[in-house]
Amino acid sequence: MKKMIIVFAAILSMGSYAQNQRFVYEYKFVKDSTARDETKSELMFLDTAPKGSKFYSHEKYVSDSLREERIKIGGRNFSGINFDFVPFVIEKSYPDYNTVFYGSLDMDQYKVSDGRVQNWKIVSDKAKIGDIEVQKATLDFSGRKWIAWFAPDIPIQDGPYKFHGLPGLIIKIEDQTQSHSFTLKETKKLSKNKEWQSESEKKNSKQFINVTPEKYKKQFLESRNDPAKGLKEMASGSNKIMLVNESGKPLDISEVIREREKNAKAANAKDNNILELDLLQ
Template identity: 65%
Template sequence: MKKLIIVFAVFLSCAMNAQNQRFVYEYKFISDSTAKNEVKTERMYLDVSKKGSKFYSEVKYIADSIKEDRLKKGFRDLTGINFNFIPFVVEKSYPDYKNFFFISLSLDRFKVSEERPQTWKIMTEKEKIGEFNAQKATLDFAGRKWNAWFVPDIPIQDGPYKFHGLPGMIVKIEDQTNSHSFTLKEIKKLSEDWASESEKKSFSNIIPVNTAQYKKQFVENRNDPTKGLRQMFASGRKLMMVDESGKPLEQQTILRMREKEGKEQNAKNNNLLELDLLK
């Protein structure tokens, strides 16, 4: 906590000088509503620069860095890299706060423009969040009711995930079912702007869509886990998989395995952050 206090003080002294900052949030979530005791945790980065922000997983950042380093050295072996991370990236531009959500569905990568307004209701209630004197605000967004705490002393109208628009940085936000929460844990100074060319390459060849178009794609992929594989096979591309004896699997066997796996994943992933995707 002392580290947070010190870094916070440094941040306040230089915030208006447009120095690059990293806000580290702890994301806690329950992906299966039938197993509420199974709370998952992941550290998330909100990198802020003069022109905008980028929100993404710390584990993703580490995995991408290791992968890029190996590929630069000519190594194609990616074993040992942890690819089990929150997959999405959210970028916001300043000062208009245009909001873009980057995600992969099956074999496609999408850039989703977020048009839904965030109509906050600022409350009089105040609370101590860590070392911050924060004020409460509420919001209905993406099928959930959210309670947020923001700090006017941090003059940035931003926050984790897609959340923004309050008169100060959001240091904590949670939905009313306690299924999803983001809490600020640390603030760091960055030596470089987050929007480096190497990071931009990770989302090349993307398909731009709006929220309605993305929801359609999401539902189709969720209802048909084999959609991407069938499209790949239809285009003539091949996927090599073997059984326990080392014998290559036929396409139909691979499709059955993927369908079974997808349905099992969907059954456990029923408590999405954006709950209205399932409605």
């Protein structure tokens, strides 16, 4: 990782500053509240362009690219590709900051428009992160209390994940339990030739199920309670499915379902400290 850029040579207008910039954040999180010493870390990109921003995992970007290359040449073997990454993608449109969450549950992909108002409380506390002058703000959001440090001299009202609306770029934000934190580590200028594409544009928009946050929460809880529901429905449908392994050998669908349920429930038990805690409530 390159050293954090701590001095911004020029303060530009919000419109010009938002064009083709990449803000690289380190996301640290604790998945299991009973094992708080086990912290995971992942690099996340906030790519900004005149029409909006996209927030996503660096590992997801690499994994998706490799998988798509193999699919194009008819490959079925995805060994060596890392699938252990933060899976969601967040998009915000400018200047209204309409926020859209893209994520998967079971065998379906969802598109969730999140119009919740973020009622920030800006306080007088000021500090420095590196050489960046920052100011403190607090927020109750998604079942957690958040503390943010934003840079008034960087005139873009955006930040990691769904966070936005402060009068300056969010440099660091952390929840009160210190379970989830995002810290700016680097900035890059992206090529003007790099066309910003939303997930809906990049993929077939029909792949996504458009739901409200309330409907997504219902589906989220159903998926945790019955993690093999999609496979069961496919197996019991009129069009029978056949699953094969990397060598093309048919698999026993009943055994696959049992294994999916076992593994998913074990994983969920250790994933009890999710970012949006109110999804479990």
